[in-house]
Amino acid sequence: MADQYVQNPVGSEPSKLPVLRWDEPPEGPVLVLLDQTRLPAEEVELVCTDVPVLVRAIQTLAVRGAPLLGIAGAYGVALAALRGFDVDEAAELLETARPTAVNLGYGVRLAASAYRTAVERGADSEQAARAALAAAEELHRRDAEASRLMAGHGLALLDELLPGGGHRILTHCNTGALVSGGEGTAFAVALSAHRAGRLQRLWVDETRPLLQGSRLTAYEAARNGLPYTLLTDNAAGSLFAAGEVDAVLVGADRIAADGSVANKVGTYPLAVLAKYHHVPFVVVAPTTTIDLATPDGSTIEVEQRPGHEVTEVTSPQSAVAGAGSGGQTVAPLGTQAYNPAFDVTPPDLVTAIVTEEGVLSPVTVGGVAELCARSRQV
């Protein structure tokens, strides 16, 4: 089926974006996504009527960011179940849509397991599908709550690390309401600093090649009235050298058992710069992003994306459409490009990890395990 779109769904409340919602019109259940490939130029919703449309939305980054991928994956299982698709097949398609953000598999497995448990207990297919939907809704709610808690813990940490106030924070990629059931991860901390009158400036890396910083973080910063300045990724070094950065705040796609952090490519160089310039480098992520089954950074699978995202300046949507996507070519024909979507920052470069369970600093194997144990008790 062709993708279906709804125009202009974004209301005026700055921090509330209709990033993802479940709907049940008479034609059947749908998962409705704010299409992030169209931002900031157009605010358009994409209606997912089946799992293949959702998988494509994940791969084209119409829906993206680790926590939101988990939520979308969980709703995707419910969508498959209610629409009479094979749940195991749907779960496999969804879980493997992108490899790095561990939240995606977490959300998919959570909803699929709720479905299977219901079936084992004698539920009919409608009841089992409703159990998967309830699991997705619960994950959505829990992520919003995690976001609220991380914002509080993160602001307290900033105030402790930077007692003078007037924080100048550098961030990379997009970590706000567009990636979460709530106000986000790293961006939520910057937002709470702003609300408390303690954010002097948010430095926003543009985040080549798909420009999540300029298209999405700047969009969220502008909506929320934050004092922000956009820079090319290459300009970060000179900003540190000029003494203009008090702290780096980033999110994470996967945190390994040893505290290694996979996040948007370009994060690791920021951590190296921060270390050299004695600036705190803080990772903000819910505990659903921690994967104890991944022992260390070398075992994190880093998504490799097509070279034409680098050799052409284009939107993610047309980039993923494949060769001949209509982007502006910025390299000689036939140029090979290296295009990892993420990089891995070792734990010794991370000052602290902020989760909904509290702050881990220093980052140690034991500390990561303890955080997980605490969160998985509930």
Ligand code: MRU
């Ligand atoms: O490729 P994307 O846009 O999905 O990458 C997203 C990021 O790298 C974010 O920084 C990460 O998911 C953390 S947001 C909590």
